[in-house]
Amino acid sequence: MEQRVSIVTLGVASLDRSRQFYERLGWRRAMRKAEGIVFFQAGCMALALYPRRELAKDAQLSPEGTGFCGLALAYNARSCQEVDKVLAEAQAAGALLLKPAQEAFWGGYSGYFSDPDGFPWEVAWNPGFPIAADGSIRLPD
Amino acid sequence: MEQRVSIVTLGVASLDRSRQFYERLGWRRAMRKAEGIVFFQAGCMALALYPRRELAKDAQLSPEGTGFCGLALAYNARSCQEVDKVLAEAQAAGALLLKPAQEAFWGGYSGYFSDPDGFPWEVAWNPGFPIAADGSIRLPD
Numbered sequence: 001m002e003q004r005v006s007i008v009t010l011g012v013a014s015l016d017r018s019r020q021f022y023e024r025l026g027w028r029r030a031m032r033k034a035e036g037i038v039f040f041q042a043g044c045m046a047l048a049l050y051p052r053r054e055l056a057k058d059a060q061l062s063p064e065g066t067g068f069c070g071l072a073l074a075y076n077a078r079s080c081q082e083v084d085k086v087l088a089e090a091q092a093a094g095a096l097l098l099k100p101a102q103e104a105f106w107g108g109y110s111g112y113f114s115d116p117d118g119f120p121w122e123v124a125w126n127p128g129f130p131i132a133a134d135g136s137i138r139l140p141d
Numbered sequence: 142m143e144q145r146v147s148i149v150t151l152g153v154a155s156l157d158r159s160r161q162f163y164e165r166l167g168w169r170r171a172m173r174k175a176e177g178i179v180f181f182q183a184g185c186m187a188l189a190l191y192p193r194r195e196l197a198k199d200a201q202l203s204p205e206g207t208g209f210c211g212l213a214l215a216y217n218a219r220s221c222q223e224v225d226k227v228l229a230e231a232q233a234a235g236a237l238l239l240k241p242a243q244e245a246f247w248g249g250y251s252g253y254f255s256d257p258d259g260f261p262w263e264v265a266w267n268p269g270f271p272i273a274a275d276g277s278i279r280l281p282d
Contacts, residue, residue: 001168001216004184004276005184005188005216006184006276006278007217009215009263011211030282031280032282039280040144043145044184055211056209058213059261061209062208063209065209067205067206068152068197070152070193070206071149071196071212072152074148074149074150075145090142098201099200112199112201122148131147135145137148137187138182139182140172141172
């Protein structure tokens, strides 16, 4: 197994509501003709939105589940100023601010919002993780 | 907000157990000196493992939560044969096979496993999503 992730698929309650949220963040769909699923190119990978019940069914899992989803997505910003800007954009797009941006114990600057289905996104400036022009990050050894 | 994801952080019950699982899949850590967190370079982004309670605390969320996490990660393979191989490798590494590989309604070939914390991974061959040599995917318009 190569060391990579191709797609993160978020199971959503309403495809339209979630699509509109990410579009308000400025994201633009790929494969606009695809029906019943929404794809966004997200750097070198894809972020997909798919109805939660159908995602569970596809994985042969029960769709039941409540509370913390157990993970977080992170958007690494290029500066502290960009962290503030992205958190403000997310709130303007309808996100819930989970944690205002603040200095992090690991030396960066970070806050969290959650999307319409409650998926937490950390927005962080991490001086130890350089970001390339194309948005990719390369971890130090 | 640029259209990208920098890190997927999985909240795990046991950092050692989860690290060992991904290492058995052949993944190699970055930043090996980091304590209390495990980072893997995953294509152009990173996959991190972090204790679930601490992740919830960092996001100022309750750690309580049960059942379906509501999302899936996908690994797009380069062939049907690679789908079978990766699912076998995952099972040998201790994964639960959620769904044996089979022809998918959308024209590809796909199965699912779950990692030690129950995070579902789809392993799929999708003839419509070309994979570059570096593992990145580029969605068609």
